[in-house]
Amino acid sequence: MRLLLTGAGGQLGRDLLDALSGTVPSGGLRGDRSTGRLGTRAPCDVVPAAHSELDVSDRDAVLTAVEGVRPDVIVHAGAWTAVDACEEDPDRAFAVNSYGTRNVAEAARRFGAHVVYVSTDYVFDGTNPRPYNEWDLPHPVSVYGRSKLGGEHELDPGATIVRTSWVCGAHGANMVKTVLRLASGDGALRFVADQHGSPTFTADLSGAVCTLATERLPGIFHVTNSGATTWHGLAAAVVALSGGDPGRVEPISTSELMPPRPAPRPANSVLDNTALRLTGIPLLPDWQDGLERLLRVLDEPSNAEVPAPERAVSKAAG
Numbered sequence: 001m002r003l004l005l006t007g008a009g010g011q012l013g014r015d016l017l018d019a020l021s022g023t024v025p026s027g028g029l030r031g032d033r034s035t036g037r038l039g040t041r042a043p044c045d046v047v048p049a050a051h052s053e054l055d056v057s058d059r060d061a062v063l064t065a066v067e068g069v070r071p072d073v074i075v076h077a078g079a080w081t082a083v084d085a086c087e088e089d090p091d092r093a094f095a096v097n098s099y100g101t102r103n104v105a106e107a108a109r110r111f112g113a114h115v116v117y118v119s120t121d122y123v124f125d126g127t128n129p130r131p132y133n134e135w136d137l138p139h140p141v142s143v144y145g146r147s148k149l150g151g152e153h154e155l156d157p158g159a160t161i162v163r164t165s166w167v168c169g170a171h172g173a174n175m176v177k178t179v180l181r182l183a184s185g186d187g188a189l190r191f192v193a194d195q196h197g198s199p200t201f202t203a204d205l206s207g208a209v210c211t212l213a214t215e216r217l218p219g220i221f222h223v224t225n226s227g228a229t230t231w232h233g234l235a236a237a238v239v240a241l242s243g244g245d246p247g248r249v250e251p252i253s254t255s256e257l258m259p260p261r262p263a264p265r266p267a268n269s270v271l272d273n274t275a276l277r278l279t280g281i282p283l284l285p286d287w288q289d290g291l292e293r294l295l296r297v298l299d300e301p302s303n304a305e306v307p308a309p310e311r312a313v314s315k316a317a318g
């Protein structure tokens, strides 16, 4: 099976490239628990397209790339993910996240590829008193959330939509790395305790995306690590598991954040993985388990610099 991966240089993209190519990403689990139906899946021929090689907001470039690669499946992980910056530049957010996905959907339609689109918990407003399932109505409160929902709306009904949340991995910037950096200094560690979500680790998420992609399962799937916490709970766990004093981490409310963040966040964006469960695909491990494995990976000096994807879409398409 031939796959085209957008956003291949990103945090999730780097682990997805490993998982789709048949390699367990650093910190990933071997076997069924992390990778779903691994036994039924052969490694794929993956053509990675990093942002520098394919800008999804360029319609001609997307059509040309997909025509050249002729993938069976396009895993579309490329997105503008800077939630606060999206608030200041909605045109760019919609150009990449909504219009870019329109271009991917058009190319897929034209050349007969299945699309797997990675979406977000921020499509919800967070007012639900319980976790959101795939049939709850989205109502995003930020430009980023609206632009990602715009992308969902561009897809054909047969496409796969993977909504995930609070993504952390070995590559790229994320909350775990921020906490480790802050904890190495003497300053106060203050994190909000009134936003609830499920931290999700790319080493685990990429296995499930792989299963959904290779089986071309249609519809929306919420895919997160199991369990939920707050940003304060996540920060305290990072500090404790890396040998520090979790008591150093002070809980604050969103309204106490100084300066306030430009983009509103949902107070509750816990995603119930209902569709995954009903399909019989194993749920991802608990978030604490994923966190422990990520911290071990980050602790290895050899993982400080991991080479970028070798094969570029431009080469494969040319």
Ligand SMILES: NC(=O)c1ccc[n+]([C@@H]2O[C@H](COP(=O)([O-])OP(=O)(O)OC[C@H]3O[C@@H](n4cnc5c(N)ncnc54)[C@H](OP(=O)(O)O)[C@@H]3O)[C@@H](O)[C@H]2O)c1
Pocket (backbone or CB within 6 Å): 006, 007, 008, 009, 010, 011, 012, 013, 050, 051, 052, 054, 055, 056, 057, 076, 077, 078, 079, 080, 081, 096, 100, 118, 119, 120, 121, 148, 164, 165, 166, 167, 168, 172, 173
């Ligand atoms: N991070 C989270 O907490 C989170 C939560 C829920 C869902 N998601 C979704 O998960 C997916 C992967 O996110 P991530 O955490 O891996 O973020 P990421 O590290 O920012 O990865 C996104 C990648 O997309 C690339 N990109 C940006 N603009 C592009 C464009 N115009 N055309 C093609 N590629 C472009 C980025 O490249 P540059 O950096 O070079 O611009 C980056 O490599 C995204 O779809 C995101 O919406 C993320």
